[in-house]
Amino acid sequence: MTATATVTPSLEHLPAxxxxxxxxxxxxxxxxxxxxxxxxAYNKTADGSAKVRGPLHLSTGQEAVPAGVCAHLxxxxxLTSTHxxxxxxxxxxxxxxxxxxxxxxxxxxxxxxxGGSMHIADFSVGMLGANGVVAAGLPIAVGAAHAQxxxxxxxxxxxxxxxxAINRGPFLESLNWACVxxxxxxxxxxxxxxxxxxxxxxxxxxxxxxxxxxxxxxQAVQVDGNDVMAVYQQAGExxxxxxxxxxxxxxxxxxxxxxxxxSVDLAAYRDPAELDAALKTDPMxxxxxxxxxxxxxxxxxxxIEAEADAEVAQSMRDADAAPWPDPATAYTDIQTxxxxxxx
Amino acid sequence: MVLSxxxxxxxxxxxxxxxxxxxxxxxxxxxGEDVGRGGIFGQYKGLQDQFGAARVIDTPISEAAIMxxxxxxxxxxxxxxxxxxxxxFALCGLDEIVNQAAKNxxxxxxxxxxxxxxxxxxxxxxxSAAQHSQSLxxxxxxxxxxxxxxxxxxxxxxxxxxASLHCGDPxxxxxxxTLWGVEEEVDTSLQVPLGQAAHLREGQHLTMVSWxxxxxxxxxxxxxxxxxxIEVDLIDLRTLWPWDRQAVLASCAHTGHLxxxxxxxRVAGFGAEIAATVAExxxxxxxxxxxxxxxxxxxxxLEAQARISVDATVQAARRLVGR
Numbered sequence: 001m002t003a004t005a006t007v008t009p010s011l012e013h014l015p016a017x018x019x020x021x022x023x024x025x026x027x028x029x030x031x032x033x034x035x036x037x038x039x040x041a042y043n044k045t046a047d048g049s050a051k052v053r054g055p056l057h058l059s060t061g062q063e064a065v066p067a068g069v070c071a072h073l074x075x076x077x078x079l080t081s082t083h084x085x086x087x088x089x090x091x092x093x094x095x096x097x098x099x100x101x102x103x104x105x106x107x108x109x110x111x112x113x114x115g116g117s118m119h120i121a122d123f124s125v126g127m128l129g130a131n132g133v134v135a136a137g138l139p140i141a142v143g144a145a146h147a148q149x150x151x152x153x154x155x156x157x158x159x160x161x162x163x164x165a166i167n168r169g170p171f172l173e174s175l176n177w178a179c180v181x182x183x184x185x186x187x188x189x190x191x192x193x194x195x196x197x198x199x200x201x202x203x204x205x206x207x208x209x210x211x212x213x214x215x216x217x218x219q220a221v222q223v224d225g226n227d228v229m230a231v232y233q234q235a236g237e238x239x240x241x242x243x244x245x246x247x248x249x250x251x252x253x254x255x256x257x258x259x260x261x262x263s264v265d266l267a268a269y270r271d272p273a274e275l276d277a278a279l280k281t282d283p284m285x286x287x288x289x290x291x292x293x294x295x296x297x298x299x300x301x302x303x304i305e306a307e308a309d310a311e312v313a314q315s316m317r318d319a320d321a322a323p324w325p326d327p328a329t330a331y332t333d334i335q336t337x338x339x340x341x342x343x
Numbered sequence: 344m345v346l347s348x349x350x351x352x353x354x355x356x357x358x359x360x361x362x363x364x365x366x367x368x369x370x371x372x373x374x375g376e377d378v379g380r381g382g383i384f385g386q387y388k389g390l391q392d393q394f395g396a397a398r399v400i401d402t403p404i405s406e407a408a409i410m411x412x413x414x415x416x417x418x419x420x421x422x423x424x425x426x427x428x429x430x431x432f433a434l435c436g437l438d439e440i441v442n443q444a445a446k447n448x449x450x451x452x453x454x455x456x457x458x459x460x461x462x463x464x465x466x467x468x469x470x471s472a473a474q475h476s477q478s479l480x481x482x483x484x485x486x487x488x489x490x491x492x493x494x495x496x497x498x499x500x501x502x503x504x505x506a507s508l509h510c511g512d513p514x515x516x517x518x519x520x521t522l523w524g525v526e527e528e529v530d531t532s533l534q535v536p537l538g539q540a541a542h543l544r545e546g547q548h549l550t551m552v553s554w555x556x557x558x559x560x561x562x563x564x565x566x567x568x569x570x571x572x573i574e575v576d577l578i579d580l581r582t583l584w585p586w587d588r589q590a591v592l593a594s595c596a597h598t599g600h601l602x603x604x605x606x607x608x609r610v611a612g613f614g615a616e617i618a619a620t621v622a623e624x625x626x627x628x629x630x631x632x633x634x635x636x637x638x639x640x641x642x643x644x645l646e647a648q649a650r651i652s653v654d655a656t657v658q659a660a661r662r663l664v665g666r
Contacts, residue, residue: 139411338585
C-alpha cells in the first residue's frame with residue numbers, strides 16, 4: 001500500500017524541508033548548465049570548455065526523498081548514496097560549496113578533485129560516498145550498520161539506491177544479510193522509473209523493491225516520493241523503529257527522473273507526455289501548495305529559494321577561484337604499505 | 344612463562360595470529376561462510392568459542408555482501424577479516440574489492456581508510472578442477488590500493504597475517520589451498536614486515552624467485568641443482584605488492600641470472616613483472632616458469648599439465664646458466 005501524509009503539512013516542518021529541496025534544486029540546475037559540453041556521450045562531444053566535466057547524474061525532481069528521509073538523521077548516522085547523489089549529500093548536511101568545488105575538480109573539493117560528482121562524499125557528516133556502480137552502496141551500508149550494532153551505538157545507516165539496483169545481486173544479498181543479523185539500516189529505494197536510458201518497468205519482474213523486501217520478511221512501506229511531508233512522516237516512523245533496535249526496514253519511494261540519465265542526455269527516447277505528467281507532481285510545487293493551503297506565507301518560500309540561488313552562485317565563484325589540485329596528489333591517499341612504489 | 348616457539352601447522356599459525364589480534368584489538372572481527380565451525384581448512388578453528396558469534400560472524404553464501412560489508416565495517420571503525428573461502432569464489436565479490444575496497448581511500452580524497460584482510464586461498468586444490476584451482480595473485484597486484492600477500496610457510500602465515508591486520512590498507516591475503524597441513528616451529532614473537540622477501544638459500548650462479556606453494560618445488564630443485572654444482576640464490580617474495588625489488592635486484596646483480604617460478608599461468612603472470620624489471624634494470628638473462636594458459640583439468644594426467652614440476656624447474660635453471 002502507498003502511504004500518504006495523514007498529518008496536516010506542518011507549518012513548522014515544511015520550511016526546513018523546503019529549504020533542503022531548494023538547495024538541491026538550485027545546485028542541480030547550476031550543475032546542469034555548467035556540465036554542458038563536459039562529456040562525450042549521447043551524440044554530444046566534450047568541447048573542453050565546461051567547468052564541470054564527466055558524467056553528471058542529476059536528481060532534479062527527486063528532492064523530496066532525501067529531504068524527507070535525512071531530516072531524521074544526525075551526523076553520527078551513516079548514509080550511502082548512488083551515482084545520483086548530490087541531493088543525498090546536501091540533505092545529510094554536507095557543505096554545498098565544497099561539493100561544487102569537487103564538481104569543478106578543484107583542490108578545495110571534498111575529495112581534493114580526486115572523485116568528482118560520482119564520488120561525492122563527506123565522511124565528517126557520515127556521508128560515506130556516492131558510487132559509480134549501481135547497487136554497490138548496499139553491501140557497504142550493511143557493513144556500516146553491522147559495525148554500528150557491534151559497537152553498541154544508537155546510530156543507524158540509511159542506504160539510498162535506485163529502482164535499477166534491485167535487479168543486481170548485491171540488493172538481495174544485502175537485504176538478506178540485514179534481516180539475518182537484524183541490523184539498524186533503512187533501505188530507501190528511490191524509484192525514478194528509469195534505469196539509465198531504459199524504462200525500468202519492462203525490466204523488473206513483479207511489483208518491485210517493496211515486494212522483494214517483503215518476500216524476505218523485511219517490512220517495506222511505499223510512499224509518494226514527491227510528497228515531502230509523506231516521506232518525512234514515513235521515514236520518521238521507520239527511523240524511530242530502527243533506532244530502537246527493531247531491525248531493518250525498506251522505504252520504497254515513488255518519484256520520477258525529470259532529466260536524462262546524465263546531464264547531456266535529453267531523454268528523447270521517452271514519451272513527452274510522461275514527463276509532462278511527472279512535472280505536474282513536482283515535489284517543490286506540491287510542497288509550496290501545501291504550505292500555502294495550510295496558511296503559510298509564499299514569500300517565505302521565495303526567500304528560501306533566493307537564498308539557495310545565492311548560495312549556489314557563491315559556490316560557483318569560490319570554485320572558480322579555487323586552485324587546481326597539486327599534480328603530486330595523484331600519488332597520495334592510495335595505500336600506506338608500499339607507498340611511493342608506484343611503478 | 345609463555346613459550347614463543349611452538350610447532351604449528353600453516354592453518355594453526357593463522358588461527359594463532361587471529362587469536363592474538365582479536366584478543367588485543369576489539370575492532371578485529373571475522374566475517375564469512377562457515378567461520379563459526381572453524382572454516383573449511385580449520386583456519387578459524389576455535390575462534391567463535393573464544394570470541395563469540397558477534398565477532399566471528401557466520402554469513403550466508405553472499406560473497407558480494409561479505410566483501411562489501413567488510414568495506415562498510417572498515418569505514419565504520421572495525422578491522423574485518425573477510426573470508427572468501429577460495430580465490431575462485433572471491434570473483435563473486437570482485438566489484439566490492441576492486442571498485443570499492445581498493446578505490447575508497449583515493450577516490451574520496453583520503454577521507455576514509457579500509458583496513459581489512461580478505462583471505463582468498465590460491466593454487467591447485469588436488470582434483471578440484473577448473474573453478475577451485477586458480478592462482479590469480481597477478482590480478483590483484485595490478486590494482487592500486489591493494490596489498491597482496493602470498494605466505495609459503497607457517498611462520499610467514501603467522502607473522503604476515505598479523506602484519507596485514509596492522510597495516511591499515513585493504514590486504515588480499517592469499518594462503519595456498521594445499522599448505523594447510525604443513526608444520527614447522529613458529530616463533531610468535533617474530534615480526535615480518537610486509538614487502539620484505541625471505542632469502543631462503545644462498546648461491547652465486549642463479550637467482551630463483553618464487554612464492555606460495557611453488558617455493559617448496561623450488562627448494563627441491565635447488566637441492567638437485569646443488570648436486571650438479573649450480574648454486575641457487577632462492578628468494579621467497581612473500582608479498583607481491585609491494586614486492587621486494589631491492590632484494591631481487593641485489594641478488595640478480597650478484598648472480599647474473601634470474602628464474603621466476605610460479606604456479607599461476609605464465610602469460611601476464613606476476614613473474615613477467617619481475618623478469619621485465621630485472622631485465623630493464625640489469626640487462627641480465629631472465630626466464631619465467633608458470634603454468635600454460637589452460638584451465639586446470641580434473642583427471643590427474645590433465646591436472647599435471649598445469650603444474651610446474653621440480654624437473655621442469657631444474658631444466659629451466661640449467662638452460663639459463665648454460666648447462
